[in-house]
Amino acid sequence: MIIKHKYLWISHIIIRMSVEKLIKNELKTGSSISSTRVRIVESPDSISLAAGDPSFTLPKYIADAVYQAIIGGCNHYCFGGDPELKIAISNYYENQFGYKVDPEKQIIITSGGSGSIFASYGAILNPGDEAICLDPAYGGGSGGPRYFGAKTVWAKLKKLEGGAFRLDEESLKKAITPKTKALYIENPGNPSGIIYNKNELKIIADLAIDHDFCVLSDEAYTEYVWTNEKYTPIISLPGMADRTFAAMAMTKMFAWAGMRTGWVITGENMAPYVNRVPGSGASWPIMKGVIAALNGPRDFIEGEKKEYKERIDYCVKRLNEMPGVKCATPEGAIYIFPDITGTGLTSDEFVRGLFEQEKVRIGSGKGYGIGNGEGNVRMSMIRPLSTQKMPAWFEMTPNTTLEAAMDRVERFVKKTVSK
């Protein structure tokens, strides 16, 4: 069995000591504990395509449900999470993916995607264990193991000629050791845009079963699938229920970033371990809002998807017309990850130069791992096209639309390449 008896207090002390050592070291060296991404100070006329914080206004019936909950007595503890919410999540997962989940025994409510990841690692890892991440990966996922005294071990995704990323079976196999207890994948991938196909999922599942490790499947973007293939959650594969921790969140699917709600779906035998990790849970009135959202019509989500797809298609086309830039259409999620090696710049130089010269803020591919994302940059599709409506609170002028952002990128690229 993967999860052994936990000597909670001893583990706690060891973890505290290693995290404190880590912080001291990082303060000494000046490096960042959270990420190696290029840090640039914001400027008032900048356009940010950096964070993945969706900017849509929630439908009124969701806000009403939250308000009614506040004035209706949901200001108490809600130990274990609202049972009605767990039923709504179970129905949602079954409707979306055809996989049945026991609401009481397999779902743990968390405070968002990060909470779901953290609680899953907390359930799986003991000090000295190893968790494999596939470079490039979301930093909130790859950074987690160290807080449990465990180590992140990197394998690579394979970069194809056209710029897309795929599973690299050999690289993954090489990273597996007797200490491997978890593999973290984002499916769909951030920043890679990958959606693992059935063959890749089977390879991962077979390795997990053969080598006795768990899969932390980050499913924050399952609403955003841009291919015609039906999404397969890895938990649905034979033998994977008690090895999978599906980390989900309302954040991206319902533009819920500041309202902090998510959940973990795992096997009946594993759920109690997730439940034991302290500090998770969500606010009860917000849980009532999630129930209204999940049980309500899908118009809001379908509207978001339509707009994201228009933005992605527009940017992919614009970028592919720029000299030295190649951009694959992502299979999923809300980012594009163009290859900029043809411009002659490194990812960090591109990010820095684009901000200094054109005030467009994006992410360096190098920061999403230990270097396999070098040559790529991440652009978040959170800004609207000029034809799309945005909420009144979203500050936008004709100079800061997505078209304007692409015009600035193009000017920067042309200037760079012609030097």
Ligand SMILES: Cc1ncc(COP(=O)(O)O)c(C=O)c1O
């Ligand atoms: C793949 C992935 N997982 C999890 C999260 C974190 O989600 P949350 O904001 O709900 O903590 C993000 C945020 O960008 C993400 O990209």
